[in-house]
Amino acid sequence: MASLFFIFLLLLLPHLHVHGSLNTETSFHQNYEVIWGHDHVVFLNQGKEVQLTMDNSSGSGFGSKMAYGSGLFHMRIKVPNRNSAGVVTAYYLTSEGSRHDELDFEFLGNREGKPYRLQTNVFVEGQGNREQRLRLWFDPTADFHSYRILWNQHQIVFYVDNVPIRAYKNKTNIGVGYPSKPMQIQATLWDAESWATNGGKTKTDWSYAPFKANFQGFDVSGCQVLTPNSKICSSDRYWWNKQNFWQLDPVRQTQYERTKHKYMTYDYCTDRNRYPQIPLECLESSN
Ligand SMILES: *[C@@H]1O[C@H](CO)[C@@H](O)[C@H](O)[C@H]1NC(C)=O
Numbered sequence: 001m002a003s004l005f006f007i008f009l010l011l012l013l014p015h016l017h018v019h020g021s022l023n024t025e026t027s028f029h030q031n032y033e034v035i036w037g038h039d040h041v042v043f044l045n046q047g048k049e050v051q052l053t054m055d056n057s058s059g060s061g062f063g064s065k066m067a068y069g070s071g072l073f074h075m076r077i078k079v080p081n082r083n084s085a086g087v088v089t090a091y092y093l094t095s096e097g098s099r100h101d102e103l104d105f106e107f108l109g110n111r112e113g114k115p116y117r118l119q120t121n122v123f124v125e126g127q128g129n130r131e132q133r134l135r136l137w138f139d140p141t142a143d144f145h146s147y148r149i150l151w152n153q154h155q156i157v158f159y160v161d162n163v164p165i166r167a168y169k170n171k172t173n174i175g176v177g178y179p180s181k182p183m184q185i186q187a188t189l190w191d192a193e194s195w196a197t198n199g200g201k202t203k204t205d206w207s208y209a210p211f212k213a214n215f216q217g218f219d220v221s222g223c224q225v226l227t228p229n230s231k232i233c234s235s236d237r238y239w240w241n242k243q244n245f246w247q248l249d250p251v252r253q254t255q256y257e258r259t260k261h262k263y264m265t266y267d268y269c270t271d272r273n274r275y276p277q278i279p280l281e282c283l284e285s286s287n
């Protein structure tokens with residue numbers, strides 16, 4: 001019986017990785033380092049939690065020591081509370097150098113009592129302008145929630161607490177760009193009063209500083225890129241590259257469509273003022 005149970009667990013494991021709880025025991029220092037605002041970063045609980053702070057002298061940020069070529073990346077985040085207008089908490093993957101690739105979660109702060117917006121964006125070869133924004137079905141300042149980015153050769157999926165909120169498919173066959181460069185994981189807390197809240201009309205109120213964002217979950221499920229042209233990262237020896245991650249299963253697809261319908265407040269795909277022609281990657285209705 002015991003061994004049968006064990007086999008059962010093994011079969012479940014790949015799913016637990018995506019949909020289960022993530023490991024909050026890994027110390028920050030194992031996989032990450034501070035990249036900006038060293039004196040504005042606070043380590044809590046033996047480095048199992050990190051707090052980024054921002055005041056009128058500096059924001060702060062951290063990044064992974066390694067670059068990755070595929071993976072299912074995650075972070076538990078609690079964003080600044082009270083009056084956070086102008087303040088952006090970001091969790092993203094980014095490549096180095098010019099014509100960079102980037103996959104973003106950006107929490108756009110708001111005046112006290114007004115809801116945050118969660119913005120996502122996809123950059124390929126330095127070309128972004130693919131913003132989507134949603135309101136959340138919970139208060140992201142009250143508790144930690146998990147935010148994930150799946151990236152394999154077939155699709156990029158942004159998840160909030162296991163709910164897919166965005167899927168970006170590999171449509172290189174019809175000429176749409178798809179991220180291919182090794183990317184580092186980063187998280188930052190910064191002043192974006194020029195654009196983040198009300199299109200930049202609502203400014204940061206420094207009397208509420210220091211602003212604080214907390215992070216947990218420093219284990220990484222990603223393919224480390226040791227050489228610039230590593231092809232190994234698309235191998236199905238990595239569970240996130242296996243066929244069940246090539247597209248959303250029917251349950252998640254339905255969840256995705258419902259969530260978009262109910263919570264999305266802006267989608268570049270439907271912004272005809274900005275894009276008189278529908279961007280190619282937006283064409284398929286299943287996205
Ligand atoms: C920054 O904040 C401190 C503390 O609130 C204040 O004393 C200082 O004048 C501020 N500096 C600027 C440049 O606004």
Ligand SMILES: *[C@@H]1O[C@H](CO)[C@@H](O)[C@H](O)[C@H]1NC(C)=O
Pocket residue numbers: 152153154170171172178179180
């Ligand atoms: C996109 O998909 C094509 C066809 O499956 C594949 O050859 C290519 O490597 C993929 N591109 C990226 C950047 O993963």
